[in-house]
Amino acid sequence: MKITVRGSTALYTVEQLCQMLLPSLEGNCICRVSRSGGMVYAACRMETATGSTSASSRHKLTQDEHTNVNLERRTLARAVYRAALVHLGKEPAWGMLSGVRPAKLVRAHLERGGTQQGATTFLEREYFVSPQKSALCAKAGKIAAEVHKSLQKGDFSLYAHIPFCPSRCTYCSFISAAGDAFRRWGGDYFRCLLEELAMLGRFREEHAMRARSVYIGGGTPAVYAPAELLRLCKAIQDACGKTPEEFTVEAGRPDAITAEKLAALRSGGVTRVCVNPQTMNDQTLRLIGRAHTAEDTFRAFHLAREAGFREINCDLIAGLPGEDAADFHRSLNRVLSLDPENITVHTLARKRGSTFHELQEESTPPEVITEMLADAESLLTAAGYSPYYLYRQKYTGGGFENIGWAKPGHICLYNVSMMEEIGDIFSAGAGAVTKLTSGQFTRFTNPKYPAEYIASTDRLEVRSRELCAYYQDCSVF
Ligand code: SF4
Numbered sequence: 506m507k508i509t510v511r512g513s514t515a516l517y518t519v520e521q522l523c524q525m526l527l528p529s530l531e532g533n534c535i536c537r538v539s540r541s542g543g544m545v546y547a548a549c550r551m552e553t554a555t556g557s558t559s560a561s562s563r564h565k566l567t568q569d570e571h572t573n574v575n576l577e578r579r580t581l582a583r584a585v586y587r588a589a590l591v592h593l594g595k596e597p598a599w600g601m602l603s604g605v606r607p608a609k610l611v612r613a614h615l616e617r618g619g620t621q622q623g624a625t626t627f628l629e630r631e632y633f634v635s636p637q638k639s640a641l642c643a644k645a646g647k648i649a650a651e652v653h654k655s656l657q658k659g660d661f662s663l664y665a666h667i668p669f670c671p672s673r674c675t676y677c678s679f680i681s682a683a684g685d686a687f688r689r690w691g692g693d694y695f696r697c698l699l700e701e702l703a704m705l706g707r708f709r710e711e712h713a714m715r716a717r718s719v720y721i722g723g724g725t726p727a728v729y730a731p732a733e734l735l736r737l738c739k740a741i742q743d744a745c746g747k748t749p750e751e752f753t754v755e756a757g758r759p760d761a762i763t764a765e766k767l768a769a770l771r772s773g774g775v776t777r778v779c780v781n782p783q784t785m786n787d788q789t790l791r792l793i794g795r796a797h798t799a800e801d802t803f804r805a806f807h808l809a810r811e812a813g814f815r816e817i818n819c820d821l822i823a824g825l826p827g828e829d830a831a832d833f834h835r836s837l838n839r840v841l842s843l844d845p846e847n848i849t850v851h852t853l854a855r856k857r858g859s860t861f862h863e864l865q866e867e868s869t870p871p872e873v874i875t876e877m878l879a880d881a882e883s884l885l886t887a888a889g890y891s892p893y894y895l896y897r898q899k900y901t902g903g904g905f906e907n908i909g910w911a912k913p914g915h916i917c918l919y920n921v922s923m924m925e926e927i928g929d930i931f932s933a934g935a936g937a938v939t940k941l942t943s944g945q946f947t948r949f950t951n952p953k954y955p956a957e958y959i960a961s962t963d964r965l966e967v968r969s970r971e972l973c974a975y976y977q978d979c980s981v982f
Pocket of ligand 1: 669670672673674676677678679723724725757758
């Protein structure tokens with residue numbers, strides 16, 4: 506779609522919306538925005554091979570210029586959405602909401618003194634979000650507001666990244682290195698990661714900060730041997746000044762998990778582990794390049810319970826190649842039979858850089874994914890889980906969501922902080938992103954690839970200087 510916007514700089518808003526609503530429609534989208542008599546007016550015409558559609562929208566402006574910029578974008582988006590509806594044939598569940606963190610709108614509403622009911626009405630009226638999705642957002646937004654309120658000055662979360670996996674899944678687009686790369690870089694990488702954690706620990710100590718939650722993610726952190734995992738946990742404890750109250754390790758693929766590794770994690774203070782099957786269908790597991798079976802998931806899960814873990818998360822993916830709604834339903838029921846505290850339901854995204862994308866594998870039709878997600882919601886709700894964080898995929902047609910579900914009292918603080926961008930996150934490792942929200946929202950990104958990360962000798966000095974400058978500027982202390 507060739508997009509032209511006159512009278513406004515909100516081209517990106519229109520691009521995002523067209524990409525989400527009509528990813529493969531060819532043609533022209535011509536928009537015009539104007540202001541007069543205290544009103545903003547927007548008009549959109551879409552010209553395609555099957556004909557042209559037009560729509561308009563208007564909104565009364567306020568005294569506040571900042572609010573008016575947002576109003577202008579929303580008025581323009583509404584005109585584009587109305588023009589697109591004719592091509593879509595039905596109203597999408599997320600309406601015209603294109604952001605990846607929709608629960609943020611609910612949190613902002615609640616923090617301004619609004620109610621959950623008011624937030625759902627706002628999403629439905631202003632963004633045309635369906636009542637079902639707005640209710641999910643309201644629940645996740647309420648938890649985010651509670652977590653935000655519980656954070657104190659100087660609180661932060663700590664993330665350590667392990668970019669290695671035993672092999673590469675076909676749908677994976679992360680910068681994760683498989684097999685040989687671990688043998689080649691694993692040792693040096695580990696040393697550099699520990700050095701970075703020590704630097705962050707010194708910073709924490711000098712500024713009297715407090716680590717509320719820790720997450721070791723990947724990749725597959727369990728590629729390392731038990732002794733190294735224990736050393737990593739000790740390095741985390743040193744960086745935090747004590748054992749963190751919430752300490753998650755994304756142990757990851759069941760074939761990498763052993764009783765010895767779980768014992769090392771337990772004695773290293775880890776409180777929560779992720780055992781991620783993605784599907785409980787062996788045929789699909791082979792198809793997506795994972796060298797484990799559903800039986801391995803049961804084994805790894807029981808080993809984690811025997812090791813003493815009372816907080817376990819399992820990840821599933823809706824829309825894996827070759828799977829229909831019945832396959833997904835079976836997988837979910839098998840995972841539910843394990844009774845984990847958290848279940849995260851992702852939607853498969855066709856991301857550039859994945860084998861799945863390069864081979865142009867056929868994607869699951871959106872209506873089947875819709876059925877899977879609705880099924881997940883009813884099964885998980887009936888089993889006593891609630892949505893506690895939610896974000897949407899940029900690259901799925903329809904902008905489907907990923908949802909973390911938790912039993913009462915078992916939310917993962919790190920996931921909420923990370924996904925809702927509340928609280929500061931210090932990150933160590935290749936490609937890791939430090940996100941700071943205490944003052945102006947700021948990100949610091951580490952070199953992407955393990956080799957690059959190892960070779961960047963001034964990395965620690967630079968990061969330490971950047972952190973000092975940030976906290977001085979925003980006068981947090
Ligand atoms: S386990 Fe995760 S990070 Fe590793 S290859 Fe598979 S999808 Fe990628």
